[in-house]
Amino acid sequence: MISRRKILTAAAAGSVASTAVRAASFGNPDEPPQGVINTKGNPASLTDPGPQNPAIGGQFPSAQFPPPTDVSDMPHFWASFNNAAKRVQDGGWARQVTQADFAIAETISGVDMRLTAGGIRELHWHLAAEWGYMSYGNCRITILDEMGRAQVADVKEGDLWYFPAGLPHSLQGLGPDGCEFLLCFDDGKATEYNTILLTDWFAHTPPDILAENFGVPAETFAKIPLHQLYIFQGKLPGALAADQASVKSALGLPPHPFTFSLGSSAPVKHTKGGEVRIADSNNFNVSKTIAAALVTLHSGGLREMHWHHNADEWQYWIKGKGRMTVFDSGPRAVTMDFNPGDIGYVKRSNGHYIKNTGDTDLQFLEVFRSSYYADVSLSDWLTHTPPELVAQHLNVDAATIAKFPNNKPAVMPE
Numbered sequence: 001m002i003s004r005r006k007i008l009t010a011a012a013a014g015s016v017a018s019t020a021v022r023a024a025s026f027g028n029p030d031e032p033p034q035g036v037i038n039t040k041g042n043p044a045s046l047t048d049p050g051p052q053n054p055a056i057g058g059q060f061p062s063a064q065f066p067p068p069t070d071v072s073d074m075p076h077f078w079a080s081f082n083n084a085a086k087r088v089q090d091g092g093w094a095r096q097v098t099q100a101d102f103a104i105a106e107t108i109s110g111v112d113m114r115l116t117a118g119g120i121r122e123l124h125w126h127l128a129a130e131w132g133y134m135s136y137g138n139c140r141i142t143i144l145d146e147m148g149r150a151q152v153a154d155v156k157e158g159d160l161w162y163f164p165a166g167l168p169h170s171l172q173g174l175g176p177d178g179c180e181f182l183l184c185f186d187d188g189k190a191t192e193y194n195t196i197l198l199t200d201w202f203a204h205t206p207p208d209i210l211a212e213n214f215g216v217p218a219e220t221f222a223k224i225p226l227h228q229l230y231i232f233q234g235k236l237p238g239a240l241a242a243d244q245a246s247v248k249s250a251l252g253l254p255p256h257p258f259t260f261s262l263g264s265s266a267p268v269k270h271t272k273g274g275e276v277r278i279a280d281s282n283n284f285n286v287s288k289t290i291a292a293a294l295v296t297l298h299s300g301g302l303r304e305m306h307w308h309h310n311a312d313e314w315q316y317w318i319k320g321k322g323r324m325t326v327f328d329s330g331p332r333a334v335t336m337d338f339n340p341g342d343i344g345y346v347k348r349s350n351g352h353y354i355k356n357t358g359d360t361d362l363q364f365l366e367v368f369r370s371s372y373y374a375d376v377s378l379s380d381w382l383t384h385t386p387p388e389l390v391a392q393h394l395n396v397d398a399a400t401i402a403k404f405p406n407n408k409p410a411v412m413p414e
């Protein structure tokens, strides 16, 4: 173990040291003095006698050996579902990361849920709006709007749903192998474990009231569950058309669907470096409080330096691996590494970029508590500001600035 640790440490330090040497001649790595660059002549400064856990530590080279341009002292903006405790039931499981677990995440809390084929997430509602992203399999959703118009729909990998705050809904895994999905609530404090459940209300209403309310004898309810079901194994539903026919009311369908196919929508940006797809209230009309971008970065691709003026960004890392540096006033700049199942968070107006550091596509979601998606591109700003003005800030001539991308590519290379 000791020799393995030494090898890992030496390898990481070596690659970072060479980056540091390059950066030293350009950036500002030593004021305030931080990073490997400062350990020249004193290699003991880099050693880490322990305790340590190489399996975890090895996933965070940027935390262990920050780029010399980093200035630490920023709230932790990394979290993960990978180490979130599962609530396991017969029919599936759920795990969550709320602001109670992840202090920086004020605007969004996240849930990762698995339903088996036939597994049912009980009929319920809650105070926050719910935005769902299908990461695997097939699922049937039901919802009733406040006018009494119902929707039943099937969703697949890459699809979304949006359930406005307080509207009642359900989810059920379909064949062949159920589903897994992400839920985002539009409130960092919202928890999946205090939703308002159908079975709880029945079990805590006097039987004579149930009888009067539904116009049937009280004995009808002799076998209701006395404890909540939450997630339970059910029978696979029949054909979608039959379920849709069974919920029809004279009021018809909701005017705008509560589901949207984000993964198979046309990209709004498509470059050599990757693709960006967007869903917000402009194209997914019901999604009044959540906007999202699904970003694919090919190996080596870069999500360009940018920020969001309208909302904090909550990220879900789906595939591949990458690195993000977040920049704030101070100056402060912190770099972190991300893997599938991880969560990132960037406060409104903090600058950031994301680099694909793996040899496969990187895919992640940017989720915002906003009715619309918006970003401000650093390159777009600098190419739409008088060149002589920019040139005097950066000591770069105007002809060079004219080569910067001026069309918001979102993903580099163009």
Ligand code: MN
Pocket: 124, 125, 126, 130, 169, 195
């Ligand atoms: Mn829900």
Ligand code: MN
Pocket: 306, 307, 308, 313, 352, 366, 375
């Ligand atoms: Mn962003």
